[in-house]
Amino acid sequence: MKVEKVVSKEHKKEFTEFSARLFSDDSNYIRPIDKDIESVFDTKRNKFFRFGECERFLFLNDKNKTVGKIAVFINKKYEQDQPTGGIGFFDCINDQETANFIFDFAKDRLQGKGMEAMDGPINFGERDRFWGLLIEGFSEPLFGMNYNPPYYKELFENYGFQIYFNQLCFGRKIHDPVAENFLEMHERISKVKPISAKRMKAKNLEKFAVDFTEVYNKAWANHGEGKQLTNAQTLKLFLTLKPVINDHISWFIYENEKPIAMWMNIPDLNQWFKYLDGKFGLWQKLKFLFVKKFRKNKKMVGLVFGIVPEWQKKGIDGFMIWEGTRHFRKTTDFEDYEMQWIGDFNPKMMKIAENLETEVTRKLATYRYLFDREKEFERHPIL
Structure with missing residues (x-):
């Protein structure tokens, strides 16, 4: 498989167009605004470049067709028990071998920079946008929210990712x-x-x-x-x-x-x-x-x-x-009301949502992969 780092104008266009092609038959998919995606990778607009680094890549098959993409990044203010890098903006065809190649590439990239784990899919930025993998509630996404087909859950979990925390959205009829x-x-x-x-x-x-x-x-x-x-x-x-x-x-x-x-x-x-x-x-x-x-x-x-x-x-x-x-x-x-996601590690916020007499409308997950496969996995601590 061929790997191309996103650097050219054509690469940047393909980074967004691939997702649109992949989801073209999904009636619930809403394409994010391209400029919103690009702003994440703009060193002048994204303040996280002050204390981190980010690269993105396209993955092509032997016919030179894009079959996957990912962003790989380190945020020095993302403090965890072990040095933890991030992956995000992952898209991939429904093929475990292809996904494994992409995840291996990201792991090697981060391991070479001293990381001991990777979380994903997350954003090289704040948690209010492009954070988490959709695992339940495959309806039209809210603005700034990740959307993916159901098979992504298997791609992540078959590779060895484990859920670090769940992200719950609550909603009700007005x-x-x-x-x-x-x-x-x-x-x-x-x-x-x-x-x-x-x-x-x-x-x-x-x-x-x-x-x-x-x-x-x-x-x-x-x-x-x-x-x-x-x-x-x-x-x-x-x-x-x-x-x-x-x-x-x-x-x-x-x-x-x-x-x-x-x-x-x-x-x-x-x-x-x-x-x-x-x-x-x-x-x-x-x-x-x-x-x-x-x-x-x-x-x-x-x-x-x-x-x-x-x-x-x-x-x-x-x-x-x-x-x-x-x-x-x-x-x-x-007619409809839906709250932005709340982490399952935050019972106080979840209680507020429940007090509003809401129901869970969708669930996303933040996954973690420990490079040391013998190390005990721990979920996000309860606040």
């Missing part, structure tokens, strides 16, 4: 009944005069960025692998999201104007991007605006749900959920 205890919480908290609810509006992003940062840092930054956010970082994120922010679906709760809880949601961008075939040039941007205006998006995605510690377990969650739900039921066309 108009399904809300739990009675949430309604009771809402009625009780509504009588507390200092407490008020406000929906986030795009015209006031600066204010809500400050409020989000305050709640996030208190609720999540010190939990597990969280990190402190600055107001500037949050505002940058909000400005990126501004073109798709819906003024009716994200909510903040205040005590005497002090933010104490937030529930951040956005429309699922893939419900619009699936019409663009991975491109986002001038014509596609115009098409996006047309589709956004005339095609109803019926799915919203939960990004973050947080309550400051002093108000947890006091009914604020039920108050916020019913306050938001009864509003966007009347003012939007959304």
Whole structure:
């Protein structure tokens, strides 16, 4: 088998086109925006190149046809019990021998750089995009979420990969009944005069960025692998999201104007991007605006749900959920709600999802392969 490192313009094009060809008969596949993929490998745009390195490769058969691809990388801030490299953006024909060749190549590459294990498929970047292998729930993927055919699970596990942690997505129908205890919480908290609810509006992003940062840092930054956010970082994120922010679906709760809880949601961008075939040039941007205006998006995605510690377990969650739900039921066309994945090592977050009366909609897995096959395998520690 022939291996070609992705360096040329033609290589980069083939890296995305191969995936599109491989999944051409899969009605659930939504091609990611090519520019989003390329940005991961752009040394100027991806900050992870400051403390890591990344290469990607194409694998060709004896007829010079692409049969697989992969990215291989090292992130020095990805601290594990042993030096652990990453693999991602893996695609392969349904052939174990081909997959084994690709995995062996990645292992040798990482082992030569001092790594003792490899995790995959993961992203050379943050966990909110392109992370994990889909193993259950083969429906249309959310924006930024990996998608693959069912046979990938066998390719990984037959090689010797083991599940390091599962990634669970939870969802529900917007108009399904809300739990009675949430309604009771809402009625009780509504009588507390200092407490008020406000929906986030795009015209006031600066204010809500400050409020989000305050709640996030208190609720999540010190939990597990969280990190402190600055107001500037949050505002940058909000400005990126501004073109798709819906003024009716994200909510903040205040005590005497002090933010104490937030529930951040956005429309699922893939419900619009699936019409663009991975491109986002001038014509596609115009098409996006047309589709956004005339095609109803019926799915919203939960990004973050947080309550400051002093108000947890006091009914604020039920108050916020019913306050938001009864509003966007009347003012939007959304029918489905799905949360971004939660690791099974994080019972606190999973409990919040369960409290929303959701069901598991899909499961992805982060796999690990220890180069020392005699070493005992351990799953991700519970937070």
